[in-house]
Amino acid sequence: MISTILSPKSRMQRNPEVDKVNHMEPEGWRNRALRWTALLRRLGSEAVGIVFPPVCCGCGRLTGDHHAVCPACWSGLRLIERPYCEILGLPFAFDPGPGSLSPEAIADPPVFDRLRSVAIHDGVVRDLVHGLKYRDRTDLAPMMGEWMIRASDGAVAAADMIVPVPLHAFRLWRRKFNQAAELARVIAGHAGKPYRPDVLRRIKRTSRQVGLGARAREENVRGAFVVPESGRPGLSGKRIILVDDVYTTGATVSAATRALKRAGAGDVTVLTFARAMSGPI
Structure with a gap:
């Protein structure tokens, strides 16, 4: 009686399809989920492109990509x-050789x-x-920040941290955002820097500063910047990228650099999107 119950012939026949599903490896389900996620993202991106087609950041003409400018x-x-x-x-009008300095720099x-x-x-x-x-x-900051990198x-790539030139609290309250901070955030994110x-x-x-x-x-900017106690840890000897939107006379970034170096910064690179000047030397 017992041997009859345990006999293989008396067991329930197994369904091959059910067995296939039960033994499917987790990677199979994961790959399917990833493919569906990628498809949905692509469809979503295409839908956004239809509603908000990519246009030139400069003139507004249609372009092939978001965050770009047209050929013109x-x-x-x-x-x-x-x-x-x-x-x-x-910029030099001709190539004077590697490591050359301008008369102004000499x-x-x-200070930077x-x-x-x-x-x-x-x-x-x-x-x-x-x-x-x-x-x-x-929305212009991502493109501008990538160009700055x-x-x-x-x-x-060689820097230890990315630091924006700050606005005064009152001006930040009025403007609602700091354009230098928007650029610095993009640069740090793309470069993987703090x-x-x-x-x-x-x-x-x-x-x-406009008009001065x-x-x-x-x-105007003498003594305008300080490094607070909360910002000093880990600053000593570090290589810093100081970010601003425009370099005109250098007064603002020089004042900011002095504050950074007094607090122990080892090297300061000023990085701006634009530079005011008349032409090559």
Whole structure:
């Protein structure tokens, strides 16, 4: 009787399809889920592209990609490329050889270690800066930040942290955001570097720099920045990328650099999207 019950012939026949499902490896289900997720994301992206088609960040014409400029706007950019001064990033009209310095860098060395900028502050570049700064176009920051990483010439890759030039609390309250911080956040995210807006604080409510001469700008921002106690840990000897939107006379970033170096920073690279200047030297 017992042997009959346990006999293989008397057992319930197994369903091959059920057995296949029961023994399917978890990786199979996971791969299917990933494929469905990727498909849904692609469909969602295409739907967004239909409702909000990609347009040129400069002129608004239709383009092939988001966060890009059209060929016409691109051709109008005055990009700052080598050869240029190793310290001030001033473009040379001809190549004087590697490691060359401009007369300005030799006669009046800056407090920061080097300056790098994407392009000259005119035309499309000026429109992009004004769009971000005055028209709340924070959607421009991803493209501008990526260009800044390339313009850094390896400085971002070698840096220990990314620090934006801060706004005074009152101006930040009025503007609602800091354009330098938006750019710095993008740069830090893409480069995988620590984003440290806590390192610098603006304690002096300065007048707007627009319209001021070089000497007036320097006096306006004198003593405007400090490194608070909360920002000092881990700063000693570090390589810092100091981010701003535009470099004009250097008064603002120089004042910020002095505060950083007094607190122990070892190396400061100033990185801006635009640079105001007349032409190559």
